[in-house]
Amino acid sequence: MSSIQIKNLTKQFKVLNRHEGLKGSIQDLFSRDYKTVTAVDNISMTVEQGEIVGYLGPNGAGKSTTIKMMTGVLEPTSGEIIVGDVVPYRNRTKLAQEIGVVFGQRSQLWWALPLIESFRILKDIYRISDENYNAMMDFYRTQVDIEPLLHKPVRQMSLGQRTLSDILAAFLHDPKIVFLDEPTIGLDVSMKAKIRTLIHALNQEKNTTVILTTHDMGDVDALCRRIVIIDKGKMLYDNDIAHLKGFFGSYRTLKVRMDGDLQAHAEEIRKEVDFSVSADEEWISILVDEEKEKVLDVLGRLQHTHNIRDMQLEEISTEEIIKKIYEEGVE
Amino acid sequence: MNLKKYLTLTRAGIIESLQFRLSAFIMVIGNMLYLIVVYFLWKAIYASVGNEPINGMSFYDTLIYLVLATALSGFMEMYTVWEMGRNIQSGKIVLDLLRPMEYRKYLFWSYSGSFVTQFFFTFLPTFIVVAVLTHGAIPLGINLLYFVISVVMAVSINYSIDFIVGTICIYTESIWGINIMKQVVVMLLSGATVPLAFFPETLRKVVSCLPFQSIYNAPLTLLLNGDPDPAYVLQTLGIQLLWVVVMLLAGKLFWRVSLRRITVNGG
Numbered sequence: 343m344s345s346i347q348i349k350n351l352t353k354q355f356k357v358l359n360r361h362e363g364l365k366g367s368i369q370d371l372f373s374r375d376y377k378t379v380t381a382v383d384n385i386s387m388t389v390e391q392g393e394i395v396g397y398l399g400p401n402g403a404g405k406s407t408t409i410k411m412m413t414g415v416l417e418p419t420s421g422e423i424i425v426g427d428v429v430p431y432r433n434r435t436k437l438a439q440e441i442g443v444v445f446g447q448r449s450q451l452w453w454a455l456p457l458i459e460s461f462r463i464l465k466d467i468y469r470i471s472d473e474n475y476n477a478m479m480d481f482y483r484t485q486v487d488i489e490p491l492l493h494k495p496v497r498q499m500s501l502g503q504r505t506l507s508d509i510l511a512a513f514l515h516d517p518k519i520v521f522l523d524e525p526t527i528g529l530d531v532s533m534k535a536k537i538r539t540l541i542h543a544l545n546q547e548k549n550t551t552v553i554l555t556t557h558d559m560g561d562v563d564a565l566c567r568r569i570v571i572i573d574k575g576k577m578l579y580d581n582d583i584a585h586l587k588g589f590f591g592s593y594r595t596l597k598v599r600m601d602g603d604l605q606a607h608a609e610e611i612r613k614e615v616d617f618s619v620s621a622d623e624e625w626i627s628i629l630v631d632e633e634k635e636k637v638l639d640v641l642g643r644l645q646h647t648h649n650i651r652d653m654q655l656e657e658i659s660t661e662e663i664i665k666k667i668y669e670e671g672v673e
Numbered sequence: 674m675n676l677k678k679y680l681t682l683t684r685a686g687i688i689e690s691l692q693f694r695l696s697a698f699i700m701v702i703g704n705m706l707y708l709i710v711v712y713f714l715w716k717a718i719y720a721s722v723g724n725e726p727i728n729g730m731s732f733y734d735t736l737i738y739l740v741l742a743t744a745l746s747g748f749m750e751m752y753t754v755w756e757m758g759r760n761i762q763s764g765k766i767v768l769d770l771l772r773p774m775e776y777r778k779y780l781f782w783s784y785s786g787s788f789v790t791q792f793f794f795t796f797l798p799t800f801i802v803v804a805v806l807t808h809g810a811i812p813l814g815i816n817l818l819y820f821v822i823s824v825v826m827a828v829s830i831n832y833s834i835d836f837i838v839g840t841i842c843i844y845t846e847s848i849w850g851i852n853i854m855k856q857v858v859v860m861l862l863s864g865a866t867v868p869l870a871f872f873p874e875t876l877r878k879v880v881s882c883l884p885f886q887s888i889y890n891a892p893l894t895l896l897l898n899g900d901p902d903p904a905y906v907l908q909t910l911g912i913q914l915l916w917v918v919v920m921l922l923a924g925k926l927f928w929r930v931s932l933r934r935i936t937v938n939g940g
Binding site: 413417434438439452454466469 | 675677678680681682685688689692693763764765767768770771772773774775933935
């Protein structure tokens with residue numbers, strides 16, 4: 343059974359054309375000058391029950407807007423959307439019983455109360471039976487060290503503890519689908535790993551569909567078999583991650599720092615190597631295809647011609663993947 | 674209706690508000706200061722007319738009325754508008770919208786805990802102090818029952834008005850000015866700052882056609898009248914019931930229409 347079906351989904355917002363400065367702000371008070379912004383543009387996808395789908399894109403790509411439409415908070419401008427077996431924006435309250443959400447930057451927990459109180463409230467408002475509630479809590483105990491958290495007021499928690507608690511709260515009523523919107527944002531490496539393990543375990547145990555938006559390729563690597571990439575509201579990619587890795591796996595980003603005008607250096611390097619080179623205020627980035635030439639060889643060559651002060655090696659980022667998809671396409 | 678899922682929110686609200694003891698104590702002190710101002714203001718007003726009753730209300734009648742109105746307003750103020758404004762501005766509303774109950778109900782029950790704490794911390798003490806100090810100027814009879822029924826309806830009307838004003842924030846993205854205006858209008862036209870008996874005849878007629886007087890004037894007149902005429906009681910409660918229904922439907926409709934254009938800020 344497919345748990346989410348989206349067909350030609352589009353969302354447009356009407357935004358006032360703002361003018362700058364005091365004079366502009368006063369003009370805006372009486373302005374009727376609206377422009378239409380398309381946040382999500384003709385997206386289609388089907389998600390099966392139990393899948394973990396990585397939903398990627400740069401900031402402002404339309405990820406959160408899509409999630410808000412899937413949860414029924416926003417009404418689509420056009421297109422069809424079915425989640426569970428209902429149309430979300432017409433049955434938001436009913437759907438709420440079937441889904442869980444975590445927004446990495448805000449908490450659904452009761453700020454002033456100990457975590458256990460939040461769980462008790464959720465138990466009542468989602469009408470979870472004692473039996474299911476206890477079973478879920480027992481399962482949580484096998485996964486994370488929850489006892490020290492239970493009696494701590496949420497406002498005293500660290501960001502990592504709070505995110506962990508929020509994820510536990512979202513799964514508490516055994517929802518069919520859970521939306522995780524940047525759950526690992528701002529967390530350190532060990533907490534990220536903990537949260538990934540937890541999400542994986544919950545998905546395995548309950549066969550919960552998980553829609554995960556993130557900037558962190560590490561999240562995607564650890565959890566998702568399938569990824570969907572959108573940019574500027576348009577769908578760029580929807581396939582399994584292995585396929586994308588086959589395409590991009592051999593790329594690394596070599597970043598070097600030098601004295602002097604980086605743009606000029608970048609220009610010179612561009613002549614010396616075969617790869618895409620870009621420069622910002624601090625770093626010159628070279629996207630190296632290791633099938634053509636090893637990163638260390640590139641670095642070795644550059645060392646002869648330039649005075650390199652510092653270097654970094656990075657896995658390819660979502661932004662770079664998107665750039666490559668635009669430049670070359672995938673399939 | 675499954676009451677448990679609502680009452681659990683009331684319970685959480687009580688626990689939450691008890692966490693902030695200091696704020697509760699300061700509020701009591703603030704109320705005292707306000708009442709002292711009211712006392713001297715009206716004393717001066719009555720002194721200027723030679724301590725004669727004005728429009729059938731003596732100095733003590735007016736004072737009892739205003740003291741109880743203040744206690745009642747402390748009880749009924751749920752800060753709904755602030756809360757909605759803040760949630761809409763910050764985008765936190767998305768989480769509240771995803772609770773498995775209507776937002777209007779969720780918000781009401783989330784803040785209903787303050788009714789319980791405010792009742793015990795503000796209204797009841799004030800009521801007892803006034804009853805003792807005035808040696809039975811507050812009649813204790815069937816009027817108490819009418820009062821309770823009337824207050825329940827007043828709470829509902831007050832909440833509906835707050836909810837409608839809060840909904841405006843979806844359009845304006847800012848609530849401060851609108852809420853200040855709402856507070857002034859409600860406090861004045863409901864008879865919470867000046868008893869309606871002091872209003873000029875024309876204004877009183879206008880006010881009697883508005884929902885606001887059902888919030889403070891109705892319950893307080895029912896409370897302070899020990900021997901009420903059944904027709905008057907029925908009429909007052911009937912008008913209140915009408916406003917409960919009208920404002921409830923208006924709030925629901927306005928919210929439903931407005932929600933379609935919500936954009937949800939941030940992330």
